Amino acid sequence: MRAERHRAERGFTLLEVLIATVIAALALAVLFQGGLGGLRASSRAAREGEALALARSHLAAAAASPAAGEWQGTEGDGFRWQVRITQVAATAPGAFGATALFGIRVAVSWPEGPASRRVELASAALGPAGSGR
Numbered sequence: 161m162r163a164e165r166h167r168a169e170r171g172f173t174l175l176e177v178l179i180a181t182v183i184a185a186l187a188l189a190v191l192f193q194g195g196l197g198g199l200r201a202s203s204r205a206a207r208e209g210e211a212l213a214l215a216r217s218h219l220a221a222a223a224a225s226p227a228a229g230e231w232q233g234t235e236g237d238g239f240r241w242q243v244r245i246t247q248v249a250a251t252a253p254g255a256f257g258a259t260a261l262f263g264i265r266v267a268v269s270w271p272e273g274p275a276s277r278r279v280e281l282a283s284a285a286l287g288p289a290g291s292g293r
Contacts, residue, residue: 211268211279219266226262226287242267250289258289
């Protein structure tokens with residue numbers, strides 16, 4: 161009886177401790193990878209939000225006084241923007257002159273890792289026909 165009691169109170173073997181350590185390390189690695197993935201996704205979403213705000217700003221400026229043409233430039237943090245305005249249709253001259261429908265496209269791109277990402281917005285606006293910047 162005493163021998164049985166002594167065997168049951170010995171504790172864990174070295175192999176059991178090593179297996180428990182490996183399982184704990186694997187679980188921590190999975191949790192760490194999940195946390196890093198969440199941080200990357202959050203950063204990507206923030207950059208996309210900045211690009212979208214920049215595109216909306218350029219779209220609003222272009223729609224306020226549309227004129228056929230193409231413009232491009234850069235903003236801080238590596239954003240590159242391009243505005244393209246094309247005349248889609250025009251009306252015959254009336255009491256206030258000829259009016260035209262303009263198609264407006266705004267693209268904003270930025271580098272992300274080895275590749276680049278891009279946001280595009282499109283709209284239409286009325287303006288004086290035949291205008292150019």
